[in-house]
Amino acid sequence: MSETSIEPRPWTSEPATTPDLEQQVEHARDAHLMLDPRPLEESNQQAIASMQRTSRLTWAVVVVLLGGVGMAAASWLIQIATGIGVTGLNNTIFWGIYIVNLVYFIGIGHAGTFISAAFRVLKFETRRPIARAAETVTLFALAAAALFPFIHLGRMWKAYWMIPYPNQRQLWPNPQSALLWDATAILTYVIGSILFIYLSLIPDLAMLRERTTGWRRVLYRALALGWRGTDREWSIQESAANIFAYAIIPVMFSVHTIVSWDFAMTIQPGWHSTIFGPFFIVGALFSGVAAVIMVMAVLQRFMKLAYFIRAEHFDAMAKFLLVMSFAWIYFYFAEVLTNWYGNLPPEMEILDLLMHGAAAPFWFLMLFCNIVVPVGLLWMRRVRRSPGVLFVIAIFVQIGMYLERYIIVGVMLGRPEMPFRWSSYTPALELIIAVGAFAFVASFYLDLHPRLPHHPALGGRRGAVVQWAAQGGPGVHERQVRPALGPAPGRELRYGRIPGTRAF
Amino acid sequence: MKARFLPVMCQQCGEAPCEPVCPVYATYHSTEENLNVMVYARCVGTRYCANNCPYRVRSFNFYEPEFEGALVEQLNPDVTVRSAGVMEKCTFCIQRIRRADQKATVEGRALEDGEVQPACAQACPPKAIVFGDASDPESQVAKLIEGNERRYQLLHNLGTKPAVYYLKGGASNV
Numbered sequence: 001m002s003e004t005s006i007e008p009r010p011w012t013s014e015p016a017t018t019p020d021l022e023q024q025v026e027h028a029r030d031a032h033l034m035l036d037p038r039p040l041e042e043s044n045q046q047a048i049a050s051m052q053r054t055s056r057l058t059w060a061v062v063v064v065l066l067g068g069v070g071m072a073a074a075s076w077l078i079q080i081a082t083g084i085g086v087t088g089l090n091n092t093i094f095w096g097i098y099i100v101n102l103v104y105f106i107g108i109g110h111a112g113t114f115i116s117a118a119f120r121v122l123k124f125e126t127r128r129p130i131a132r133a134a135e136t137v138t139l140f141a142l143a144a145a146a147l148f149p150f151i152h153l154g155r156m157w158k159a160y161w162m163i164p165y166p167n168q169r170q171l172w173p174n175p176q177s178a179l180l181w182d183a184t185a186i187l188t189y190v191i192g193s194i195l196f197i198y199l200s201l202i203p204d205l206a207m208l209r210e211r212t213t214g215w216r217r218v219l220y221r222a223l224a225l226g227w228r229g230t231d232r233e234w235s236i237q238e239s240a241a242n243i244f245a246y247a248i249i250p251v252m253f254s255v256h257t258i259v260s261w262d263f264a265m266t267i268q269p270g271w272h273s274t275i276f277g278p279f280f281i282v283g284a285l286f287s288g289v290a291a292v293i294m295v296m297a298v299l300q301r302f303m304k305l306a307y308f309i310r311a312e313h314f315d316a317m318a319k320f321l322l323v324m325s326f327a328w329i330y331f332y333f334a335e336v337l338t339n340w341y342g343n344l345p346p347e348m349e350i351l352d353l354l355m356h357g358a359a360a361p362f363w364f365l366m367l368f369c370n371i372v373v374p375v376g377l378l379w380m381r382r383v384r385r386s387p388g389v390l391f392v393i394a395i396f397v398q399i400g401m402y403l404e405r406y407i408i409v410g411v412m413l414g415r416p417e418m419p420f421r422w423s424s425y426t427p428a429l430e431l432i433i434a435v436g437a438f439a440f441v442a443s444f445y446l447d448l449h450p451r452l453p454h455h456p457a458l459g460g461r462r463g464a465v466v467q468w469a470a471q472g473g474p475g476v477h478e479r480q481v482r483p484a485l486g487p488a489p490g491r492e493l494r495y496g497r498i499p500g501t502r503a504f
Numbered sequence: 505m506k507a508r509f510l511p512v513m514c515q516q517c518g519e520a521p522c523e524p525v526c527p528v529y530a531t532y533h534s535t536e537e538n539l540n541v542m543v544y545a546r547c548v549g550t551r552y553c554a555n556n557c558p559y560r561v562r563s564f565n566f567y568e569p570e571f572e573g574a575l576v577e578q579l580n581p582d583v584t585v586r587s588a589g590v591m592e593k594c595t596f597c598i599q600r601i602r603r604a605d606q607k608a609t610v611e612g613r614a615l616e617d618g619e620v621q622p623a624c625a626q627a628c629p630p631k632a633i634v635f636g637d638a639s640d641p642e643s644q645v646a647k648l649i650e651g652n653e654r655r656y657q658l659l660h661n662l663g664t665k666p667a668v669y670y671l672k673g674g675a676s677n678v
Binding site for chain 1: 512521524525526527528529546547548549550551552554555556557558559560562563564565566567568587588589590591658659662
């Protein structure tokens with residue numbers, strides 16, 4: 001970059017207009033991704049602008065989605081009033097779509113925090129735009145997942161009996177039950193995830209507090225906890241988030257392992273498998289990464305965030321998805337091969353049902369979605385950098401992973417040890433609730449998008465600010481700042497990498 | 505291929521897979537009678553127990569039980585009618601066991617063999633079902649299974665230690 005002398009520009013939400021300047025901005029971003037040489041205020045305004053525009057189309061979609069949620073809620077009320085008999089479950093297959101949805105949404109919820117935390121731990125400074133998209137996915141998916149244990153219960157109005165609370169008869173939940181482990185692990189993860197997300201949101205909330213009016217300002221003021229942006233606050237926030245990141249990764253691994261133990265701890269053929277823990281973790285990350293890619297693609301396309309979420313981010317996530325696909329294939333191959341080679345009759349009945357029986361269409365579709373589509377396409381750089389194509393691949397992965405859980409729950413349960421109890425499962429009313437859950441997640445996301453920043457605007461700039469401060473640059477307050485571009489004489493390294501960080 | 509017919513009620517396993525999985529202790533083991541006992545009022549309906557039963561002999565109240573007209577009058581006064589959303593299981597007619605046990609206690613004697621009959625054994629015309637205390641070597645059921653090479657247990661390889669024994673058919677192949 002040549003030395004330039006550009007006068008500081010006044011604050012404006014308009015992007016820089018000089019073509020030459022635009023070019024140089026792009027050039028700098030290509031080289032260093034997140035070290036955006038634009039004045040901080042400009043990118044803040046960009047982030048805010050994306051939050052303030054809610055188009056009619058968005059509202060129309062939200063209304064439709066809320067209609068779906070309403071139908072699901074009505075179905076649930078019917079089920080409560082009538083009994084679980086309104087579902088397709090029977091006296092052989094006692095668990096169905098509800099448990100499938102529970103596992104599916106928990107899986108989606110896993111990737112979010114994991115991706116965010118792992119990037120933080122590995123010091124991928126380019127993580128920031130992905131991290132926020134991933135964290136919100138976690139939040140909403142967990143909100144949906146948490147409903148299903150209750151919807152599933154025969155007497156959901158007695159659900160509080162599963163909580164340890166002091167009572168006259170001194171009855172406590174059974175610590176031997178995997179369901180109790182499950183509830184404990186999920187609750188831990190939900191609380192941890194919310195705190196982790198909130199920590200990283202605080203500076204952005206403060207930024208919004210300063211730049212909004214009315215009820216939003218009141219809301220953001222309360223949420224920002226009096227954040228002023230001093231160096232001390234920044235360093236406390238940074239180390240707290242780092243501690244959380246290190247702590248939440250093992251929690252993430254434990255949660256999906258324990259979810260898998262709901263199945264693996266039983267003696268149901270097809271479920272009783274030692275490999276289920278890691279297999280479920282891999283499956284969760286696989287579908288979760290795909291979900292994050294879908295959200296990134298939607299944000300990038302419809303919420304004018306293309307400036308923040310770039311081809312490099314899609315490329316990185318697509319590579320991650322490809323790796324997870326390979327990992328899933330490895331685990332599934334190991335699982336099927338072991339069962340097949342062992343040739344035990346109950347296991348073979350299930351394999352037969354999957355390969356040649358009534359469940360074969362599901363099974364082969366699952367293999368197609370989870371193996372052929374991602375492995376066949378993601379090796380191409382052009383595909384990895386195209387949000388539209390990635391979105392379609394991610395949908396295939398979602399279908400494949402949903403089918404995987406469906407096969408484990410709805411199909412395998414139909415083949416218990418005693419042949420006279422064999423059965424099959426056709427979902428009924430629960431399908432409406434399942435679809436409603438997807439609408440719930442989507443509407444939640446669209447409803448909330450004007451309230452929370454998608455892009456950690458300040459967080460993304462932290463690195464640049466730190467660097468400037470270290471070099472005696474303008475520091476945190478950029479009011480007087482800072483020509484949009486160009487290293488000052490003798491400071492050529494200004495846009496270099498922050499020590500201890502790396503790009504993808 | 506020959507069809508074989510077996511009455512498969514709850515096998516009252518000594519190591520029952522259904523018991524540890526219940527999050528609210530609605531089903532637990534009664535060591536005195538070696539029975540799997542069900543506290544219906546405690547059941548919240550996770551249906552985990554039924555999934556983990558290799559015999560799949562539990563059944564769930566998918567709907568509120570309904571009895572038309574005068575059928576209500578025939579309900580057993582010793583047994584509660586459980587609501588929708590609760591898991592059902594064979595109890596070996598524990599209400600009969602308890603009643604006979606209390607009667608014997610009041611009379612200051614031990615329970616006699618044959619004093620308790622579950623409804624299935626009572627109703628079976630050819631007396632194919634025999635009920636009794638297997639730990640008492642003098643009981644009819646102990647004599648039937650002790651050293652009998654026709655005896656077997658369902659899925660004994662799973663280690664569930666069922667309390668129910670079956671006797672293999674001979675020529676009749678039943």
